[in-house]
Amino acid sequence: MTRRVLTRWLIVLLGLHGLVVCAGFFSPYNPAEQDRNHVYLPPQLLHLVDPTGHLHFRPFVYPWKLRPDTPDLREEDTAHPLPLRFFVNGAHYRLLGVFPARLHLFGGEDTRICLLGTDAYGRDQFSRFLYGGQISLLAGFLGAALTLLLGTLVGSVAGYFGGLIDDALMRFAELFLALPWLYLLFALRAFLPLAVSPLKAFFLIIGVIGAVGWARPGRLIRGVVLSAKERDFVRAARGFGATDRYLLWNHVLPETRGVILTQAAILIPQFVLAEMTLSFLGLGVPEPVPSWGNLLSNLQQYSVLVSYWWMYLPALLMVPFFLGYLGLASSLQERTETYMIERRSLGGVT
């Protein structure tokens, strides 16, 4: 049962990440391409039925035109429907960052189709969302990997060797837990040069968010290691001459796998949010490279906040990603627990 739930969440996440990973194919335009004539265009709805009531199998959108009686309100220009074209050739991109291609899932004929509207520079928000996901999710992944690496290292050393080492490492971890980490991020970021290339800034962010979060998973892993090393089979292996390295690697660390996976599923969205926080404050990946953080940083301006509601849409689209991770985390945890219970009851059978 838990297995099926787990697979379901995995499929959902794989699908969502597929969209982001193949952003070049799924997004119709280059995320940095500007169109100053069409700034802050509202999202275009996909239609299947025209005003006369005819059903079309090819979806189409209407371009926006200014309402004649107002200076800035727009309405759909139903006289000029723009049919969607599928598998069209458009802007050049590199699929997965490697293979040059120019095929896109969909696109317009000559007018741009912007499903999520455009931003202050007339850039397609939909394309920016998908491309921004690449940056933000990758930062989340790498940050979580770094954190878990540090956490596993500290936790297993502290739990396995115990004594003074344990005390010292755990007090150090508590220090990290007690720090207000958001301000620590600011401080860390502030000490580093402000004007850095996007790539450098990206790795900086990963380094910063990865380095502050290790304490909590570290403590969890320590707990698992503490109980794992007391198991009879570990004692038995020691009695047969096993070295510490062997015991750690073969008997103790495999037991932490469940906790590490669960923690990863919790940490990735958390770190994506951390990246967003930094970017929102202008300390993240700089423009014109899109990231989920700087996609939302437009909302800092009051005028945007009140006039262009569609600038919120990216935030809404991120929710399924985070929900997916949290669902994965909870079913992973359930699975780990079932596994533990099964193992415990196995011990009683002779």
Place this chain on the structure above:
Amino acid sequence: MGLEMTALLAVQDLHVSYRSRGGIAFQALTGVSFQLMPGEILGVLGESGSGKSTLAASLLRLLPEHGQITKGSVLFEGKDILQAGSVELQGIRGSRISLIFQEPSLALHPTMRAGEQVRQVLAAHESLPKRVLKEKTRQVLATVFPEEEGRISHSYPHQLSGGQRQRVLIAQSIACGPSLIIADEPTASLDPTTQMEILGVFQSLREKLDLAMIFITHNPALLAGFADRVLVLYGGRIVEVGAAATVLASPQHPYTKALFRSVPRPLERPRNGEKVKLPAIPGDSLPSSLPSEGCPFEPRCADRMDLCRKREPELIRIGGTQAVSCFKFES
């Protein structure tokens, strides 16, 4: 007297204590000394809490973290194990001395195949080419599973019966050809039929491999016809030691006597269907009920004297091989 020259294992005045949270130490073993000759089987007899398992663990320095060897020496093949460095110790464990734990279902790794677990012991001590290692693993498993070595080798512990698991543990323990095996209640969790089967395995190993063995149990019946010598522990002290035939047939210490009386004899039916109560030793041997002074068995002893409360008796040799720590035998 020449005896010490040939002894495989010489334990001298071993003291082990456990620290509790409040810093109060509990003395688990007090002044335990004995010797083991190559190829000899020593049966260690005692009830729960007598220090049997502590003895087994301290010989290989595998005590839990709060356990501490406070005094004594364990000379194995002339080297003091208590002074050995960690690398040296790892070389001895599993290779020269093997320890078999009580609970075979917990002592095996649950997600590793049986053959692999044996192979790992070999690999830890000998750097052999893969093929040789594989062949040696097969041979070792075949000594304990003459018939279905192949199937067992590929099974996970949960697919094996209790007796089979214990055999896998035995295979692990003999893999590197040790000269001493310490078996800590190896049959306690098995049913009587399997117990005898495993005992048979130990017996045949002894004939084949010329092993010395320390066989720890609470059941005197298992030692009859198997052990060469028997050592009886009570409250962390040796109360009686001697040749198995002598000790089992004519125990001298009041504790040993009482212990043997309380073993049920299924074949002795009371006449006329009368019910006869099994004689039990009054009191218990919990650490809290052990006296702080005098003989540890004094509160429960039927033959106690005034002297017993004042000081501790020492092991007194009676007869050729037997020694008893009781004032009754002091001349």
